[in-house]
Amino acid sequence: MPKKARERSALWVKRQTRPGLYAVGAVSGLQLQVKESGARSWILRAVVGSLRRDIGLGGYPDVPLEDARNRARDAREQIRQGIDPVLARKAAQDALRAAQAKDRTFDQVAKLAHEAKAPEFKNKKHRDQWINTLTTYASPVIGSLPIASIELPHVIEVLQPIWQTKTETATRVRQRIEAVLSYAAASGFRPAGPNPAAWKGSLEHALPKAMKVKRVEHHPALPWHDLGEFMAQLRQHTGKGARALEFLILSAARSGEVRFATWDEIDFAAKLWTVPAERMKAGNAHKVPLSDPAIELLRALPRVKGSKFIFPGNKGRALSDSTLSKFMRDMGVQGVPHGFRSSFKDWARSSTAYADEVSELALAHVNSDATRSAYARDGLMAKRTRLMRDWAKYLGTVPRNAKVIPLRAQP
Numbered sequence: 001m002p003k004k005a006r007e008r009s010a011l012w013v014k015r016q017t018r019p020g021l022y023a024v025g026a027v028s029g030l031q032l033q034v035k036e037s038g039a040r041s042w043i044l045r046a047v048v049g050s051l052r053r054d055i056g057l058g059g060y061p062d063v064p065l066e067d068a069r070n071r072a073r074d075a076r077e078q079i080r081q082g083i084d085p086v087l088a089r090k091a092a093q094d095a096l097r098a099a100q101a102k103d104r105t106f107d108q109v110a111k112l113a114h115e116a117k118a119p120e121f122k123n124k125k126h127r128d129q130w131i132n133t134l135t136t137y138a139s140p141v142i143g144s145l146p147i148a149s150i151e152l153p154h155v156i157e158v159l160q161p162i163w164q165t166k167t168e169t170a171t172r173v174r175q176r177i178e179a180v181l182s183y184a185a186a187s188g189f190r191p192a193g194p195n196p197a198a199w200k201g202s203l204e205h206a207l208p209k210a211m212k213v214k215r216v217e218h219h220p221a222l223p224w225h226d227l228g229e230f231m232a233q234l235r236q237h238t239g240k241g242a243r244a245l246e247f248l249i250l251s252a253a254r255s256g257e258v259r260f261a262t263w264d265e266i267d268f269a270a271k272l273w274t275v276p277a278e279r280m281k282a283g284n285a286h287k288v289p290l291s292d293p294a295i296e297l298l299r300a301l302p303r304v305k306g307s308k309f310i311f312p313g314n315k316g317r318a319l320s321d322s323t324l325s326k327f328m329r330d331m332g333v334q335g336v337p338h339g340f341r342s343s344f345k346d347w348a349r350s351s352t353a354y355a356d357e358v359s360e361l362a363l364a365h366v367n368s369d370a371t372r373s374a375y376a377r378d379g380l381m382a383k384r385t386r387l388m389r390d391w392a393k394y395l396g397t398v399p400r401n402a403k404v405i406p407l408r409a410q411p
Helices: 010-015 065-080 085-102 106-120 124-142 152-163 167-186 210-217 224-234 240-251 255-259 292-300 323-330 339-351 356-362 369-376 378-395
Strands: 020-023 030-034 040-048 051-060 272-275 286-289
Touching (some): 010 065, 030 065, 040 065, 051 085, 065 085, 106 124, 106 167, 152 167, 167 210, 224 339, 240 255, 240 292, 240 378, 292 378, 339 356, 339 378, 356 378
Antiparallel strands (some): 030 040, 040 051
16 A cells, blocks of 8 residues: 655745655645746646546646645546546636637627638738728627627628618628628637528528619619710720720720730630639639620730730830720710620620620629529630620621711821
8 A cells, every 4th residue: 555645834845946746645646746947836646537647736836735735636526426627627628718709709700700811812902802891881780799699680780771872892791791700600609500691591581682783883884875886986096095995895894804914815816815813803714705806906906015915004014094994084985994894784685685694704794503504614605706796796886877076187
């Protein structure tokens, strides 16, 4: 039978500075551990089930001798009841962390989700926009709420005021709230289950479809009936701005896609323009079938030595963002370059028999299930090629009553 450890005093404990393990008595297995660094702590050596455990009871002098003995007695009682003190402590800590995690607010979790998504953003502007839209629209309503308590009514309260007046912005806010709540569930900050910010099965029953109200936010656009006359006027202008705007209209592309277009993106043999993913809003490479007028426009352009851009501005750099808008204002046109995409869509819906997903794909909109399915089938390239050919043909048709005033030759 092992010899019972002598019961040590608090003064004796204070004097122990040499590294080692010292039994202090009163409770079987209780020891003072002195490390090489001089740090001291309490250890209870015990057999728990079939395992030998060294159970930490705290550091000295924060935990004095008498407190260490009380903790050791409590641990011994747990062992007697069939409880592993180490596992019980871990479970208690996990429960505390889980409870604290569920107290995190929406704003706190949004910042964590934003940091987690950082590698996905194309540039600083997109990274800032992601969190700024939440700060502007979501934070005043749900920013201070515990992330675990956010439900469908809270999300509706955020979105309803802007759903029909700022629809495009509202859809992005919805997507970002959904991403934050999904991140929270994956991180254990809220219970797993249906996401109240998801469209399918949740918000679709509370809000009208974005496509039904989205037209409120359309950019000022030239009516499609006037495009033939406008194109005739435009083609009388010279310069890179005029040709860039003409190419933008023929391809139904966005301003940035055109301004930063490079010669290596054009396949003249296939009559195809491939816009790389990093320059597309949706982050996917986009193939644009080019009509004969678009190809002829490109072939007629001079190539600027030292510049990779098709429509270079000063010093061979890409055209500025304001160049095309200013050109339209100088022509006396009420509209913006982006509005020609709306004109194209209105023409396709009003004057052609093409299915809606064909023009949606031409605009690089891959939102609906039907369009995603079409995108998977090589983007309906044959139909899109015919659509762009018909579009170019329409743009080249000048109504009989149109007044196209020739420009005076420049000296």
